[in-house]
Amino acid sequence: MTPKEAVDFAKKNNARILDLKFMDFVGSWQHFSVPIGELEESIFEDGLGFDGSSIRGWQAINNSDMIVIPDPGTTVMDPFMKDATVSMICNIFDPITKEKYSRDPRNIAQKAEAYLKSTGIGDTAYFGLRLSFSSLIMFSTIQQNESFYSIDSEEGTWNTGSDEAPNLGAQTRHKEGYFPVSPSDTLQDIRSEMMLSWSRWVLLWNATIMKLQQAASVKLICDFPPL
Template identity: 55%
Template sequence: MSANSVTSIKEAIKFAEANDAKMIDLKFLDFPGTWQHLTIPAHRLDEELFEQGMGIDGSSMRGWQSIAASDMQVRPDPTTARMDPITKLPTLSFICNVFDPITDQPYSRDPRYIAQKAENHLKETGIADTAFVGPEAEFFIFDDVRYDVTPYSSFYAVDSQEGAWNTGRNEGPNLGYKLGYKRGYFPVPPYDSLSDLRGEMAMTLEKAGIVVDVHHHEVATAGQSEIGIKYNSLLKSADDLQWFKYIIKNVARRHQKTVTFMPKPIHGDNGSGMHTHFSLWKGGKPLFPGERYAGLSDTALHFIAGILDHAPSLLAFTNPTTNSFKRLVPGYEAPIKLAYSSRNRSSAVRIPMVQSSPASKRIEFRTPDPSSNGYLAFAAILMAGLDGIERQLDPGDPVDKNIYNLPPVEADKIPSAPASLEEALACLVEDHDYLLRGDVFTEDVIESWINYKFENEIEPTRLRPTPLEYKLYFDI
């Protein structure tokens, strides 16, 4: 029995026995989307664990309960059973759903529950029964990272043996092979010094049951990389993305390296995006191929129109950090204009044309980045696209030119993405009814997300001086 074939509690227990699991790890997400976990001995794995779960302090989780109502439960989903490829002891991992022990209902701010509701809502609309999602999460592999923020000082410093800034460093000896800025796309070793490490990451992902499509160096200097994984249904793809981040970080640490999914860790070079591929299927048949532009159906074009129409508010979930908007600037391949096109990587939505099979027809939303919570981001994208289908929105004409090089008169006619997280959140305040349909997102979730982002990210960023401001203004 493979992990992907586990469908019931009894099968999950048998899977643990067959793999001689010594420990059971229960993983769950906080509101922003970072995995948390607790571990119990394997002898505690029984049917009651799946039904009653384990108690946790919800007030200690970011964006969750107040201390006056802190008791919560995490209940393992048996279908998520996977042997953890990182731990020394044989450990069976489950991803958990979060429940309120008083009402015995799923917790409204559990991101995984929101993704589950999105899938259910899709079926209830009758438009489709499955949304397939394929995220391409880019990341940097650094040799060293240091940072600190105090009331009287702040700094960050990252380093990589590949870094363009290290051509003159005394490495005893320095052998060269440093990747220049924007010169990192597809070089072979020795310039690509991380090929073997990414290969180990890929094999570890496959050991966990995640199918890898490709791995390669990305555009930026200093170890920017990508490992492509196979698409999956919306909820499973979000689960896979959590495993992806967990495995990539831990394999890097084995080699005394560190990984960041921060969208823009280096000034002056490309940031890390998470181009997200979407397609809708019904009854085993794809709904996006057709006879319209780029081989798309009307359904696909309406889906694109929904994404573009709601993009300003959508970015509050797909690009949810202040750092996200340091990537969304001209000159670094990040799409800042809300247009669509085939093959054109300067548009926010691209229709890949590399395959002719109808089953491969999909749209690629290029704006998201890997700082996002996959469950919330994928659910929000789906809800925006469904709104476009239900309202039969028209995406307008495609833009088949390099948007970065358009004359200002033409460029100004194309709507732009928000320029800051604060602006995206303001758009979310004004435009979120499409997210509430089917009770997928709730007013509580929207309000809590906005408040959390303002209180914990926007306000602290706004209030603190930066090293650059000292350089600009100290001797003013």
């Protein structure tokens, strides 16, 4: 997507907010938002200023000015915001030298990709994403002299003898929870909803599965696109 196409995309979707995302030195996502009126083609050359001293490992307070320049190729509508919000991933630049910032992880990855190409070992670097987590209910009790917690799931083998509904008598056995079908797999719908929602972000997901641990363990596997 070109800068002009990115601006037109925001107008077509009636965006009201521009959200600018970048990654800090330790790998956590950061962002700030501005009114959509800031989105002009010039922003892809001039960028917007921000306080770099607020980011861990970056600039000192007396030298805090930095610039974010959005990458038009990352333009998407954020499906989770109340107000129509267009989101872009940014590169970080030094406002004096106009060079990419040496501590920007995105810049480091781009340089690594360029080095890979220069060696002739390969011409493309692929970066994938796998999300693994558990969808569990947690119970906790805190008293003046004691505290404890426990986790629970309809899929848990420990519920085999439970009298509660739904049917808990034929659960997937321990460590055999990778590919069970419904009704043993109770999380198909929520995994599908996650996959379809994230697909709006130009992330192509190729699988959603239960994990080996069983009891509400989830894995979402993304395709491996280039940087």
